[in-house]
Amino acid sequence: xxxxxxxxxxxxxxxxxxxxxxxxxxxxxxxxxxxxxxxxxxxxxxxxxxxxxxxxxxxxxxxxxxxxxxxxxxxxxxxxxxxxxxxxxxxxxxxxxxxxxxxxxxxxxxxxxxxxxxxxxxxxxxxxxxxxxxxxxx
Amino acid sequence: xxxxxxxxxxxxxxxxxxxxxxxxxxxxxxxxxxxxxxxxxxxxxxxxxxxxxxxxxxxxxxxxxxxxxxxxxxxxxxxxxxxxxxxxxxxxxxxxxxxxxxxxxxxxxxxxxxxxxxxxxxxxxxxxxxxxxxxxxxxxxxxxxxxxxxxxxxxxxxxxxxxxxxxxxxxxxxxxxxxxxxxxxxxxxxxxxxxxxxxxxxxxxxxxxxxxxxxxxxxxxxxxxxxxxxxxxxxxxxxxxxxxxxxxxxxxxxxxxxxxxxxxxxxxxxxxxxxxxxxxxxxxxxxxxxxxxxxxxxxxxxxxxxxxxxxxxxxxxxxxxxxxxxxxxxxxxxxxxxxxxxxxxxxxxxxxxxxxxxxxxxxxxxxxxxxxxxxxxxxxxxxxxxxxxxxxxxxxxxxxxxxxxxxxxxxxxxxxxxxxxxxxxxxxxxxxxxxxxxxxxxxxxxxxxxxxxxxxxxxxxxxxxxxxxxxxxxxxxxxxxxxxxxxxxxxxxxxxxxxxxxxxxxxxxxxxxxxxxxxxxxxxxxxxxxxxxxxxxxxxxxxxxxxxxxxxxxxxxxxxxxxxxxxxxxxxxxxxxxxxxxxxxxxxxxxxxxxxxxxxxxxxxxxxxxxxxxxxxxxxxxxxxxxxxxxxxxxxxxxxxxxxxxxxxxxxxxxxxxxxxxxxxxxxxxxxxxxxxxxxxxxxxxxxxxxxxxxxxxxxxxxxxxxxxxxxxxxxxxxxxxxxxxxxxxxxxxxxxxxxxxxxxxxxxxxxxxxxxxxxxxxxxxxxxxxxxxxxxxxxxxxxxxxxx
Numbered sequence: 054x055x056x057x058x059x060x061x062x063x064x065x066x067x068x069x070x071x072x073x074x075x076x077x078x079x080x081x082x083x084x085x086x087x088x089x090x091x092x093x094x095x096x097x098x099x100x101x102x103x104x105x106x107x108x109x110x111x112x113x114x115x116x117x118x119x120x121x122x123x124x125x126x127x128x129x130x131x132x133x134x135x136x137x138x139x140x141x142x143x144x145x146x147x148x149x150x151x152x153x154x155x156x157x158x159x160x161x162x163x164x165x166x167x168x169x170x171x172x173x174x175x176x177x178x179x180x181x182x183x184x185x186x187x188x189x190x191x
Numbered sequence: 192x193x194x195x196x197x198x199x200x201x202x203x204x205x206x207x208x209x210x211x212x213x214x215x216x217x218x219x220x221x222x223x224x225x226x227x228x229x230x231x232x233x234x235x236x237x238x239x240x241x242x243x244x245x246x247x248x249x250x251x252x253x254x255x256x257x258x259x260x261x262x263x264x265x266x267x268x269x270x271x272x273x274x275x276x277x278x279x280x281x282x283x284x285x286x287x288x289x290x291x292x293x294x295x296x297x298x299x300x301x302x303x304x305x306x307x308x309x310x311x312x313x314x315x316x317x318x319x320x321x322x323x324x325x326x327x328x329x330x331x332x333x334x335x336x337x338x339x340x341x342x343x344x345x346x347x348x349x350x351x352x353x354x355x356x357x358x359x360x361x362x363x364x365x366x367x368x369x370x371x372x373x374x375x376x377x378x379x380x381x382x383x384x385x386x387x388x389x390x391x392x393x394x395x396x397x398x399x400x401x402x403x404x405x406x407x408x409x410x411x412x413x414x415x416x417x418x419x420x421x422x423x424x425x426x427x428x429x430x431x432x433x434x435x436x437x438x439x440x441x442x443x444x445x446x447x448x449x450x451x452x453x454x455x456x457x458x459x460x461x462x463x464x465x466x467x468x469x470x471x472x473x474x475x476x477x478x479x480x481x482x483x484x485x486x487x488x489x490x491x492x493x494x495x496x497x498x499x500x501x502x503x504x505x506x507x508x509x510x511x512x513x514x515x516x517x518x519x520x521x522x523x524x525x526x527x528x529x530x531x532x533x534x535x536x537x538x539x540x541x542x543x544x545x546x547x548x549x550x551x552x553x554x555x556x557x558x559x560x561x562x563x564x565x566x567x568x569x570x571x572x573x574x575x576x577x578x579x580x581x582x583x584x585x586x587x588x589x590x591x592x593x594x595x596x597x598x599x600x601x602x603x604x605x606x607x608x609x610x611x612x613x614x615x616x617x618x619x620x621x622x623x624x625x626x627x628x629x630x631x632x633x634x635x636x637x638x639x640x641x642x643x644x645x646x647x648x649x650x651x652x653x654x655x656x657x658x659x660x661x662x663x664x665x666x667x668x669x670x671x672x673x674x675x676x677x678x679x680x681x682x683x684x685x686x687x688x689x690x691x692x693x694x695x696x697x698x699x700x701x702x703x704x705x706x707x708x709x710x711x712x713x714x715x716x717x718x719x720x721x722x723x724x725x726x727x728x729x730x731x732x733x734x735x736x737x738x739x740x741x742x743x744x745x746x747x748x749x750x751x752x753x754x755x756x757x758x759x760x761x762x763x764x765x766x767x768x769x770x771x772x773x774x775x776x777x778x779x780x781x782x783x784x785x786x787x788x789x790x791x792x793x794x795x796x797x798x799x800x801x802x803x804x805x806x807x808x809x810x811x812x813x814x815x816x817x818x819x820x821x822x823x824x825x826x827x828x829x830x831x832x833x834x835x836x837x838x839x840x841x842x843x844x845x846x847x848x849x850x851x852x853x854x855x856x857x858x859x860x861x862x863x864x865x866x867x868x869x870x871x872x873x874x875x876x877x878x879x880x881x882x883x884x885x886x887x888x889x890x891x892x893x894x895x896x897x898x899x900x901x902x903x904x905x906x907x908x909x910x911x912x913x914x915x916x917x918x919x920x921x922x923x924x925x926x927x928x929x930x931x932x933x934x935x936x937x938x939x940x941x942x943x944x945x946x947x948x949x950x951x952x953x954x955x956x957x958x959x960x961x962x963x964x965x966x967x968x969x970x971x972x973x974x975x976x977x978x979x980x
Contacts, residue, residue, distance in 0.1 A: 077860075083940035085856040087947060093864040100871050120970070123963045130956055145952040149938030163938050165948040172948070172959055179962040180868070183969045188875065 092176025126174025205313035231284035268322030271686025293657035354430035365417025372410030419451025440542030473513030480506035484625030526595035559646030582630035627720030
C-alpha cells in the first residue's frame with residue numbers, strides 16, 4: 054500500500070484532518086460534530102498514515118501507547134459524572150455557564166464538553182490500539 | 192467522629208487505600224507490607240472508637256440511600272457480635288500483614304498480595320457490619336472472590352489453581368443458595384433489613400409460623416455450611432492450603448471460614464428454638480466435628496492437619512450454636528462465642544508456626560521432621576502453647592471454652608432426655624479425643640521425637656523476629672485469656688452474646704470452678720486422647736488402606752467427577768456452537784431473525800402489504816437508489832477483492848449522501864467516517880491475503896445462501912414498509928421532547944450531540960467502557976495467542 058499517491062495524500066491530509074477533528078469536537082454541542090465523530094476522524098487519519106507509510110516505519114519515531122489514551126478518556130468521562138455528585142446533583146448531571154472572554158466574545162462553557170472530550174479520547178485510543186495490535190500481529 | 196462514620200470508614204478505607212497501594216509501592220519498595228498493616232491497624236482503631244458504646248449495650252444503625260425504591264440501602268449495623276468479629280478481622284489482619292513482611296520473599300508480586308489481603312479485609316468487615324441481607328450477600332461473595340484470588344496466588348502451580356477453583360465453586364455457589372434464602376425471608380417479612388427482623392417480636396413469630404420457614408432455613412444454612420466448610424462442603428478447605436501460609440492463617444482459619452458461623456449466629460434469634468434448627472445445625476456440626484477430627488490423622492502436611500482441625504473446630508461452634516430448645520433457645524451460645532474467639536487466637540498462632548517451620552525447614556511434611564526443639568526453642572514454646580490450648584489443657588484459653596462446650600452438651604442432652612443425655616456428651620468427648628490426639632501429634636511430630644536421617648536442611652535456626660513476634664503475641668493472648676478470662680468475657684463475649692440472645696447477659700468464667708461433670712469429661716478426654724495417640728500411626732495407616740480400597744467413599748471423588756464431566760460437556764458444546772468460520776454465525780443469526788419475523792408475519796398475513804402504498808420518491812433519490820443497487824450487486828459478484836471492496840465503500844458513501852438529503856448531518860458525517868475507517872482496514876487486510884476468491888462454493892450452498900438472503904431482504908422490506916407507511920400503530924415521537932428541552936436543559940443546539948453526552952450520557956459512558964474492554968480484549972487475544980506458537 055505504500056505507494057507515492059497514498060503517501061502524498063496522507064501527508065497532506067494528516068494536519069488538516071486532525072485540526073478539523075478538534076474543531077468538530079469543540080463545535081459539537083451546537084453544530085454537527087462531537088466527541089465520537091471527531092474521534093473516529095482522528096483515528097481514521099492516523100490509520101491512513103499507518104497504512105500509507107507502514108506501521109514499522111511510523112513506529113520508529115511516533116509510537117504512543119494508545120491504551121493510555123482510552124484509559125484517560127474513560128477516567129475523564131467518569132470523573133465528570135462523579136463531579137456532579139460532589140456538587141450534590143445526580144450522576145452525570147451537566148452544568149452550563151456563559152462567560153465573556155476577550156477576543157472570543159461570549160463563550161459557552163458546558164461540563165458535558167469535558168465528557169465529550171473523554172469520549173473523543175476513548176474512541177481514538179480504542180480504535181487505534183485495536184488497529185495497531187491487529188496490524189502488529191505477525 | 193460518630194460511631195457510624197467510624198464503622199463506614201473502617202469498611203471502606205481498606206478498599207480505597209488498597210487502590211493506591213501500587214503507587215505507594217513505588218516509594219516503599221519491599222517495605223510495602225508495613226503500609227498494609229498500618230491500614231489494618233487504622234481499621235482496628237476505627238472499630239475501637241465505636242466499641243465502647245456497644246460494649247455498654249447500645250447498638251448502632253444508620254444508612255445511606257442506595258436503591259430506596261427497592262428498600263435496599265447501604266446500611267451498617269453494629270452490635271456486640273459484629274464488633275467482636277470486627278476486632279478479630281482487623282486485629283488478626285494487623286498480625287498477619289506484619290508477619291507477611293518476613294514470610295513473603297521480596298521477589299514475589301507484593302502489591303498484588305497485599306492489595307488482595309486488604310480487599311479481603313474490607314469485604315469481611317463490610318460483611319459483619321452489614322445491616323441488610325442484600326449488602327451482606329454482596330460482601331459475602333466479595334470475600335469468596337478475594338479468597339479465590341489469594342488461594343490462586345501462585346498462578347502457575349496447578350494445585351493452587353485447582354484449590355482456588357474448588358473454593359470458588361463451592362463457596363460462591365453456597366452464597367447463591369444463601370441469597371435465595373434471603374429472598375424467601377423477604378417474601379415472608381417484606382424487608383431486607385436484618386435489625387428490623389431481629390427487633391420485631393411479631394415478625395419473628397410470623398417467620399416461625401410460616402410454611403416457608405424450613406425452606407428459608409435450609410437455603411441460608413447451605414450458604415453458611417459451604418463457607419464454613421461444614422458437612423459435605425468441607426472438601427474445599429484442605430485444598431485451600433495451597434495459599435501462602437499467612438493467607439491460610441488469616442482467611443482459612445481465623446476469619447473467612449468463620450463467616451458461616453457469623454451468619455448462623457446472626458440468624459440465631461430468628462430461627463433458633465425449633466427442632467429443625469437443632470437437627471440441622473447441631474446435626475451437621477457433630478457429624479463434621481467427628482469426621483474431620485478423624486480424617487486429620489492421615490494428613491502428613493502440617494497445614495493439612497491444621498485444615499482438618501479447623502473444619503473440626505468450626506464444627507464445634509456449629510454444634511454449640513445449634514443447641515436449642517423451645518424454652519432455652521441459646522444453651523451453647525456463650526460457649527460457642529467464647530470458643531470462636533479462642534479458636535481465632537490459637538489456630539492463627541499455629542498457622543504462623545507452620546509458616547515458620549516451612550520457611551526454615553523448607554518442607555511441610557511432618558514425617559520428615561522431629562526434634563526441632565533443639566534448633567528452634569522459642570518457636571517450640573509458642574507452638575506448644577497453641578497446640579495445648581487446642582487440646583484443652585489448663586490454664587490456657589482453649590481449656591475454658593472446651594469445658595463450656597462439655598457443659599452445654601450435658602445440659603442439652605439432659606433436656607432431650609434418654610438416650611441423648613448420654614449420647615451427646617459422649618460424642619462431644621469423642622470429638623475432644625480426636626482434637627487432643629492431633630494436637631499432640633503436631634508438637635511431637637515436629638519438635639520432639641526422632642528426626643529421620645534425611646529430608647531436612649542441615650542448618651535450621653530460629654526465624655527472624657518479624658515472623659516470631661506475631662506468633663509470640665498470639666501465644667501471649669492465649670495465656671492471658673486463660674488466666675484472666677474476665678478480660679475477653681467482659682469486653683467481647685458478653686456484648687456478643689447479648690447481641691445474639693437479644694438480652695443483657697453476664698457470664699462468669701473461672702479457671703477453677705469445682706469438681707464438676709465437665710471436668711470429669713475433660714479428664715476422660717485426656718486419658719482416651721493419650722490412648723488414641725499411641726495408636727496414631729496405625730489409625731492413619733488404616734485410613735490410607737481404606738481410602739485406596741474404596742475411593743468412591745469420598746466427597747472429592749464426586750466433586751472431581753462432576754467438574755470433569757462439566758468441563759467435557761461444555762467444551763463439546765462450545766466446539767459445536769463455535770466452529771470458527773464467521774459464515775456459520777451469520778447464518779445462525781439470519782435464520783433466527785427469519786424465525787422471529789415469521790411468527791408475526793404469519794399471524795398478520797392478510798394485512799402485511801398495505802393496499803395504498805405511497806411510492807412518490809423524488810427523482811434524485813431514485814438515482815441514488817439505482818446506484819446503490821448496482822454497487823451492491825457489484826460487491827456481491829465482482830471476482831476480485833479490491834473492486835468488491837470499492838463497490839462496498841461506494842455503497843456506504845451513497846448511504847451518507849442519502850442522509851444528507853434527509854437532513855441528518857451528524858449521521859452522514861458518522862457514516863462517512865466509519866466507512867472510511869473500515870475501507871482502510873479492509874485495504875490493510877487484503878494486502879495480506881490472495882487477490883482472488885479461490886474458494887469453490889458448491890451449487891447447493893449457493894442456492895441455500897441465496898434463498899436465505901432473499902428471505903431476509905424481503906422481510907426487511909416488508910418491515911420497513913409497515914413501519915414507515917403507518918400500518919404499525921404509530922407511537923408518539925420522542926423527538927419533540929428533545930427538540931424542546933435541548934437548549935433550556937442542556938444548553939446545546941445540536942440535539943444529536945446533546946442526547947449523546949447529556950440526556951443519555953449514562954448510555955454513552957457504558958458504550959465507551961465497552962469500547963475500552965474491546966480494545967483490551969483484542970490486545971489479550973492477540974498476545975495470548977502469541978504465547979502458544
